[in-house]
Amino acid sequence: MAEQKGKQSAGGKDNNKITSRAENYSDWYLDIVHRAGLAENSDVRGCMVIKPQGYALWEKMQLGLDGMFKETGHRNAYFPLFIPKSYFAKEEQMAEGFAKECAVVTHYRLKSDPTHGIIVDPEAKLEEELIIRPTSETIIWNTYRNWIQSYRDLPILINQWANVVRWEMRTRLFLRTAEFLWQEGHTAHATQIEAEQETQQMVDIYRRFAEEWMAMPVLVGPKSEGQKFPGAVYTLCIEAMMQDGRALQAGTSHFLGQNFAKAFDVTFQNEKAQREHPWATSWGVSTRLIGGLIMTHSDDTGLVLPPRLAPIQVVIVPLGKNETERAPVIEAAKQLQQTLRSLPRQEFFGYQSIQAVIDDDYQKSPGFRFAEWELRGIPVRVEIGPKDMENKTCVLARRDQPGKEGKQMGIPLTGAADAIVGLLHQIQTNLFERAKKFRDSNLFYADTYDDFKKQIESPGFIWAHWDGTRETEEKIAEETKATIRCIPFNRPSEPGKCMVTGKPSAGRVIFARSY
RNA sequence: CGGGGCGUAGCGCAGUUUGGUUAGCGCGCCUGCCUUGGGAGCAGGAGGUCGGCAGUUCGAAUCUGCCCGCCCCGACCA
Numbered sequence: 001m002a003e004q005k006g007k008q009s010a011g012g013k014d015n016n017k018i019t020s021r022a023e024n025y026s027d028w029y030l031d032i033v034h035r036a037g038l039a040e041n042s043d044v045r046g047c048m049v050i051k052p053q054g055y056a057l058w059e060k061m062q063l064g065l066d067g068m069f070k071e072t073g074h075r076n077a078y079f080p081l082f083i084p085k086s087y088f089a090k091e092e093q094m095a096e097g098f099a100k101e102c103a104v105v106t107h108y109r110l111k112s113d114p115t116h117g118i119i120v121d122p123e124a125k126l127e128e129e130l131i132i133r134p135t136s137e138t139i140i141w142n143t144y145r146n147w148i149q150s151y152r153d154l155p156i157l158i159n160q161w162a163n164v165v166r167w168e169m170r171t172r173l174f175l176r177t178a179e180f181l182w183q184e185g186h187t188a189h190a191t192q193i194e195a196e197q198e199t200q201q202m203v204d205i206y207r208r209f210a211e212e213w214m215a216m217p218v219l220v221g222p223k224s225e226g227q228k229f230p231g232a233v234y235t236l237c238i239e240a241m242m243q244d245g246r247a248l249q250a251g252t253s254h255f256l257g258q259n260f261a262k263a264f265d266v267t268f269q270n271e272k273a274q275r276e277h278p279w280a281t282s283w284g285v286s287t288r289l290i291g292g293l294i295m296t297h298s299d300d301t302g303l304v305l306p307p308r309l310a311p312i313q314v315v316i317v318p319l320g321k322n323e324t325e326r327a328p329v330i331e332a333a334k335q336l337q338q339t340l341r342s343l344p345r346q347e348f349f350g351y352q353s354i355q356a357v358i359d360d361d362y363q364k365s366p367g368f369r370f371a372e373w374e375l376r377g378i379p380v381r382v383e384i385g386p387k388d389m390e391n392k393t394c395v396l397a398r399r400d401q402p403g404k405e406g407k408q409m410g411i412p413l414t415g416a417a418d419a420i421v422g423l424l425h426q427i428q429t430n431l432f433e434r435a436k437k438f439r440d441s442n443l444f445y446a447d448t449y450d451d452f453k454k455q456i457e458s459p460g461f462i463w464a465h466w467d468g469t470r471e472t473e474e475k476i477a478e479e480t481k482a483t484i485r486c487i488p489f490n491r492p493s494e495p496g497k498c499m500v501t502g503k504p505s506a507g508r509v510i511f512a513r514s515y
Numbered sequence: 516c517g518g519g520g521c522g523u524a525g526c527g528c529a530g531u532u533u534g535g536u537u538a539g540c541g542c543g544c545c546u547g548c549c550u551u552g553g554g555a556g557c558a559g560g561a562g563g564u565c566g567g568c569a570g571u572u573c574g575a576a577u578c579u580g581c582c583c584g585c586c587c588c589g590a591c592c593a
Contacts, residue, residue, distance in 0.1 A: 017554095026587090034526095045584085100591070135593095169516085169591060176592065229593095249593055288593055319552055367553035385552055395552080404553070515593090 018375070020300045025244045026172075032294055033173045036303040036376050046171040046178030050287070053376070054174075056311035057290050058181060062161065063350045064213045064308070065183065065285065068205045074157040074185060079139050081163070082130035087138040091263040097230025098134045101167040103178075105130040132165040137231065137282055140186045141260040148188060148278060151270050155198075156188040174291035175248075175515050182286035188261070188278040190270065195279035199255040202283040203236040206251035214289065215306040215432035216240050216296045217439050218250060219461075219510060221488040226470045229282075233257035239486040239510070241439045242295035245459020247485040247512035250292050253283035291515075296435050301402040303377030306431050307424040308348060314340060314356035314420055315378045317369050319385030326362070329384050332413055333358050336382065336394070339417040348425065356382075374402050379427050380420055388413075396420065400427050400434070445508070449499045452511070456480045461512045463491075465505035467498035476500060482511045 018035060019027040033039055038054030041047075050058065066076070082105060089095050109124035133139065140158070147153060161183050171177050185202060189195040203220060210216045218238035222228075228235035232254035240250045261267070261277035270276050297304040307313050316333045320326035337356045345351045359369050366383075373381050383395040392413045398406040411419050442460035446452035455462055466472060466484065477483050487509045496505050 041585085043584095164593095166592075168593095180593080182593085252593075284593080286593060317552095321551060325551095362551070365551055365553085365555055367551090367555085369554085370552090371554045383552065387552070 018300060018302060021243060028300070029291075029295060030173065032298050032303055038290065038294075038303075039173050041173065044178075046168055048171075048173050048177050050181075053311075054290060057293070057305075057309060058287055060309045060311055060350070061209075061213075061285075061289055062183075063352075064209055065205075066159075066161075067350065068209065069159050069183075069185065072157075072201060072205065074159045074187075076160060077158050078160050078162065079136050079143065081133055083133050083136070083139045085129045085131055087142050087264075088131045090138060091231050091260055093259070094135075094137060094229075094231030098166070102134055103132040103165050103167055105132065133162075134164055134166045135282075135284075136160065136162070136164075136184055137186065137256070137260055137280075138264070141264040141266060141280070144186075144188055144278075145264050145266045148266055148268050151190045151268055153268060154188055154190040154278060155194065157185075157198075158187065159183055159185040172291075172515075174287055174294070176288075180287050182284050184282060184284040187281045188266070189280070190268070190276075190278060192257075192279050195257075195281050196255055199236055199253050199281045199283070202281065203238060203251070203253035206238045206253065206283070206285060209285075210238055210240065210250055210289075211432060213306070213308045214293055214296070215308075215428055215435060216250070216292060217432065217436040219486045219488045221486045221491070223252075224470075224473055224484040224487065224509070226473045227484060229254045231256060231259055232282075233259070237486055240292055240296065241442060241461060241512075242292070242515070243438070244295070245442050245461075245512075247461065247510075247514040248288070248292045248295070249485070249514065250289060251283070251285040254281060256280035256282060297400075297431050298377070299402060301371075302375030304399055304431070305377035305379060307379040307428045308350070310377065310379050312355045312357055312378055313349075313424055314354065314380045314382060315373045316356055316358045316382040316384065317366065317373070318358065318360050319366050319383060320362075321386075325386040326360075328389050329386065330358075330360060332384050332389065332394070333360075333382075336384075336413065336416055340420065343417060343421065346421075348428075354421070354424075370397070374399060380423055382416070382420070383407075384413075396423060398423055398427055400430050446499060447496075452476075452499055453480055456482045456511070456513065461485065461510050463508040464499050464511055465496040465507075466509050466511075467501050467503035467505055469501075472498060472500050476511070482513050484509050485512050485514060486510045 018031040021028045036053060037051050039048045039050045042049045106126055106129050107120045107124045108126055109121040110118050111121040113119040144156060147156060163179055163181050165179050168176050168178055187198050189198060207218055207220050210218045218240045220238055221236065223235040223237050229252060234255050236253045237249055238251045240248045242248055258277040258279055260280050267275045267277055294303065297306065316336060318326065318329040318333045320329050337358055340354045340356045343354060345353060370381065377399060379399050381397040383397065388394050393410045394413055394416055396408045396411050396419060444455050444460050444462050446455050446462050446464045452462060452464055473484055491507050494507055498505050
């Protein structure tokens with residue numbers, strides 16, 4: 001009896017399968033991250049290990065973004081991880097905003113102790129504590145003070161790729177971790193208008209990157225007062241809808257006014273020999289984008305990668321029962337791999353050659369190998385077997401249509417490389433269109449607060465009128481857990497009345513529950 | 516930090532209520548045979564201080580206390 005019970009219950013959950021989205025969205029997400037080998041939790045609370053497959057995605061993101069930053073005149077630099085507490089305190093709004101989640105270094109030495117092993121040396125207390133950067137405005141503007149004397153020194157257009165630490169209570173791989181990787185741009189300008197143009201330009205770069213590389217449609221526009229970056233005059237954002245209908249802030253670009261220049265006493269002389277404070281921006285996206293990528297495209301079969309972001313675009317799976325069958329198949333696979341690799345480089349792939357791998361692990365059954373590569377999200381799979389060799393053809397399978405549905409048989413090997421490139425472009429477009437369609441079909445309207453409360457219980461974003469005050473937004477957040485995600489630039493011009501207070505509203509804004 | 520749940524092999528779990536010899540199962544892993552157009556099969560094998568510490572007991576995965584960690588729900592957040 002006991003044995004039988006054990007047998008039945010053991011493995012009750014098939015750990016070979018991915019939890020379906022319908023069953024448990026959050027388990028589905030974690031299954032994808034784990035099974036596709038992107039990342040895992042480390043022993044350090046709240047911190048993840050980004051594994052090679054996951055890091056490769058980040059590298060492709062860096063490739064795409066860094067290129068766009070450079071094209072617009074930015075240069076990379078690196079500033080310290082540690083920020084003296086006094087610097088941090090200088091910009092009040094920001095210090096307050098991040099105070100609750102700062103890691104602080106208080107000592108600089110350990111020593112061995114007979115009873116406790118290694119201990120913090122109480123003699124080695126720092127005179128001034130160091131904050132581990134949650135963001136770098138303060139240390140950078142403290143540095144800019146020395147770099148900026150004249151209007152001729154401006155603009156300063158700097159970006160840094162770095163890690164930051166925000167001590168979060170609850171973490172989720174990629175979406176919210178205590179330490180994460182990001183880029184932060186920090187610019188200084190002679191005029192307000194130029195800084196505001198920069199803020200706009202950078203959010204537009206984020207939009208382009210999200211849409212063109214990640215195939216992730218986004219809403220673009222300012223945040224509400226309540227949601228903006230502490231220390232910013234205003235914050236522009238790109239906001240995406242995940243497949244569970246929740247919002248993900250995917251990137252932000254801040255107009256900082258002269259706040260940091262004043263806090264750090266940064267001035268320059270203009271053409272008329274007058275002293276002025278420069279105008280600032282900062283902007284960033286993080287490894288959170290990987291979470292957004294997963295939750296935008298992936299399905300119950302596994303990860304789905306848009307071709308422009310996929311570190312490997314093509315996998316070739318040779319088939320065959322024995323050496324005699326396999327030899328010519330392998331030869332054809334190698335030729336195709338070589339042809340793909342030597343195609344003219346396209347901007348579409350970041351001017352990198354198309355990466356194709358051959359999976360000739362015959363120990364694994366064909367079905368196993370097909371499933372495995374689908375799980376890992378490779379956009380195109382090529383199957384070549386003995387039957388194909390008779391006709392000099394192959395089979396192409398597209399990841400955006402998993403299983404047998406996405407297969408095209410009888411593709412001539414001679415034209416296969418071109419067909420694959422075409423397919424990669426198609427997949428990229430299809431993924432974007434599909435995600436956009438999903439997003440748009442989950443945009444709802446609410447005119448009364450009652451309707452809003454009802455609608456917010458279902459997935460999706462809601463267009464609603466709001467009186468523009470922080471109090472009303474807070475009340476809504478408290479009562480419905482929804483916040484204003486974005487005030488889209490392209491919103492229809494439609495004055496109305498706030499659904500809560502009845503006060504006038506200039507136009508609808510986007511509400512949603514968010515990550 | 517409040518409420519709930521859980522720590523047993525790399526992963527997923529049974530066993531704990533009612534203490535009793537060498538702690539089981541599925542997947543994965545290793546060896547061999549066999550097989551290959553959608554997650555194959557057979558045979559053999561390796562792998563555990565049962566989260567930690569202290570206690571109760573002739574005897575603890577199982578009972579008691581303390582501690583640590585993880586997950587979910589809240590408060591907070593890119």
